[in-house]
Amino acid sequence: MTTTRTCRRSRPARPVTRRAPRRAAGRTVAAFVLLSLALVAGCGNQEEAPVAPKLFVFGLDAATWNVITPMIQAGQLPNIAGLVREGSFGNLSSHPPVQSPPMWTTIATGFLPEKHGIDGFMAPLPGSNREVPVTSNMRKVKAFWNILSENDTSVGVVGWWPSWPAEEVDGFMVAQRAWPMNWSRNGIPFGAARDANGDLVVQDFPGRTYPESLYEQFEQFVVTEEDVTAEELGRFFADSGFTDPAKQFHARWVYAKDRTFTDAGLWLVERYRPDVFAIFLHGTDVTAHYYWGYQTSEGFDVDEADARMYGGVVRSYYRFVDEAIGKFLAIAPADAAVLVISDHGFETVRDLVEPWEKGEEIRTEIGGKDVPWDHSLTGVYIMKGPGVRAGHRGPDAAVEDVTPTLLAYLGIAVGEDMDGRPIESIFEAEDLAARPVAYVATHESGDPRGDEAPLESPVDDGIKEKLRSLGYIE
Ligand SMILES: [Zn+2]
Structure with missing residues (x-):
C-alpha cells in the first residue's frame, strides 16, 4: 500500500533503538502528537x-x-559554488x-588539543617502545555526535579522523578504519588476506561501525584499490593511458577510500535519514x-608531459568531491542546511620555489x-541553510568554532567551557533575535573520559x- 510506504519514508527505520528522550515529557509528547498529525496529513499517494x-x-x-x-570562477565546482x-x-x-587528527577532533568538539587529548598522528603504546595511530577512545571531551545524541537529535557519521572505535550514538557511525584496504606500495594489503580464489578477505575486528552489525551492510560498498578501473582513474589524469604505477598510487588509494565512504554514506542517508549527517573526505x-x-x-x-598528465589531478579531485556533494544534495530535503569545512588549507610556499628549483635543500615551516x-x-567554511545569510562573506573563524556553530544552528546549547564560539554573524539577524544562542556551563558529565593509551587494530601498519x-611520520 502506497500510503504505508510514504509514511515509512518520513519516519525512518533506525539501526538502533532510540533511547527515551531526556527532555521534559509534556513538551515532547505535545511535539510528538503534532508531528504524528503532520505525518498522517502528509500520507497521500504522492511520494513525500x-x-x-x-x-x-x-x-x-x-x-x-x-x-x-x-575553480568556482571557471565554473568547475557547481555545487560548492551554489553553497x-x-x-x-x-x-x-x-x-x-x-x-x-588533532584538528578534526577540535572541529568535532569545540576544544583545542590540550583539552581534547588528541595531539598528533601517533601515540605511544604503554609497555612497549611502539607508537600506534591515535584512536577515538583517547578523546577527553564529547564530540558533536555525543552531544546531538543526548539532545534528541539523531546523527550519522562516516569516515571521521580519528573515529575508531566507532562510538555509540543515536544513529550510526562508520569509523575511518572501516575502509580496510590500507594497501602497501608493494601490493600487499594490510588487515586482509587472499583466499584460494585470489579474492581479498578482510580480517574482522570490532568497532568499525556502530552498531557493530552495520558493518555487514557497509561492506558491500567497499571499493579496493584493485577495484578502481583505469577508466575511472583516468578522470584525474590527462587520459587513462598513463603507465607509471608509482605516480597514480596516491590518487588510486584515496579515491578508493573516498568512493567507499561516499557510496556507503549515500545509502546510509537514504536508509536511516539521521537528523544530522557528517562525512570526512580525504x-x-x-x-x-x-x-x-x-x-x-x-x-x-x-x-610538459608531466604537467599534462599530472597537473590536473588536484583540480580533478575537487571536481570529484563537488560531484559527491551534489549527490548528497540530490537526496537531501530542499531546506537542508549544509556546512563545508576543512581542517587547514594548502599553499605554494612562494619564497621556497626558486631555491628548490635550483636544487637547494629546503624545509617548509608548517610541515617541515x-x-x-x-x-x-x-582552511575554509561555507554554510548554507534556512536562517543563514546568503552570499555573505562571513568573519574569519577558527576550527574550534565549528561545533559551537553547528549546535547553535540546531538550537542546542553551546558549552561555555568550549574554546570556540558560534559564528553568529552568519545567521540572519531576525532568526538570531527570535532564537538567541543558548549556553550551558558544560556538556561534560564530570566523569573523566578519554584513555591515555591508544588501542591497537590489525590495520595499524597500513595506516x-x-x-x-x-x-x-618517520
Ligand atoms: Zn596533509
Whole structure:
C-alpha cells in the first residue's frame, strides 16, 4: 500500500533503538502528537519529500580557497559554488602543528588539543617502545555526535579522523578504519588476506561501525584499490593511458577510500535519514601532497608531459568531491542546511620555489617538507541553510568554532567551557533575535573520559605506511 510506504519514508527505520528522550515529557509528547498529525496529513499517494537530514556536514581535508576560488570562477565546482552563492563563507584558521587528527577532533568538539587529548598522528603504546595511530577512545571531551545524541537529535557519521572505535550514538557511525584496504606500495594489503580464489578477505575486528552489525551492510560498498578501473582513474589524469604505477598510487588509494565512504554514506542517508549527517573526505589533502608540484598554474617549471598528465589531478579531485556533494544534495530535503569545512588549507610556499628549483635543500615551516608546497593555516567554511545569510562573506573563524556553530544552528546549547564560539554573524539577524544562542556551563558529565593509551587494530601498519608516505611520520 502506497500510503504505508510514504509514511515509512518520513519516519525512518533506525539501526538502533532510540533511547527515551531526556527532555521534559509534556513538551515532547505535545511535539510528538503534532508531528504524528503532520505525518498522517502528509500520507497521500504522492511520494513525500524527505524531512531529514536537516544538516549535512562535509569535512574536506586540507580544502583551500586557493583551489576553490579559481575553480568556482571557471565554473568547475557547481555545487560548492551554489553553497557559496546561497550561503555564508569565510576563512577557518587552524593551529600549529596543523595535523589532521588533532584538528578534526577540535572541529568535532569545540576544544583545542590540550583539552581534547588528541595531539598528533601517533601515540605511544604503554609497555612497549611502539607508537600506534591515535584512536577515538583517547578523546577527553564529547564530540558533536555525543552531544546531538543526548539532545534528541539523531546523527550519522562516516569516515571521521580519528573515529575508531566507532562510538555509540543515536544513529550510526562508520569509523575511518572501516575502509580496510590500507594497501602497501608493494601490493600487499594490510588487515586482509587472499583466499584460494585470489579474492581479498578482510580480517574482522570490532568497532568499525556502530552498531557493530552495520558493518555487514557497509561492506558491500567497499571499493579496493584493485577495484578502481583505469577508466575511472583516468578522470584525474590527462587520459587513462598513463603507465607509471608509482605516480597514480596516491590518487588510486584515496579515491578508493573516498568512493567507499561516499557510496556507503549515500545509502546510509537514504536508509536511516539521521537528523544530522557528517562525512570526512580525504583526497583533497592527499592529491595536493603528491600532485601540487605538477601545476604550472602555481608557477612551477614542470616538464610538459608531466604537467599534462599530472597537473590536473588536484583540480580533478575537487571536481570529484563537488560531484559527491551534489549527490548528497540530490537526496537531501530542499531546506537542508549544509556546512563545508576543512581542517587547514594548502599553499605554494612562494619564497621556497626558486631555491628548490635550483636544487637547494629546503624545509617548509608548517610541515617541515622538502618541497615548496604544504599545509597552510587557512582552511575554509561555507554554510548554507534556512536562517543563514546568503552570499555573505562571513568573519574569519577558527576550527574550534565549528561545533559551537553547528549546535547553535540546531538550537542546542553551546558549552561555555568550549574554546570556540558560534559564528553568529552568519545567521540572519531576525532568526538570531527570535532564537538567541543558548549556553550551558558544560556538556561534560564530570566523569573523566578519554584513555591515555591508544588501542591497537590489525590495520595499524597500513595506516602507518600511509602516514609515512605522506611524510607525517618517520
Ligand atoms: Zn596533509
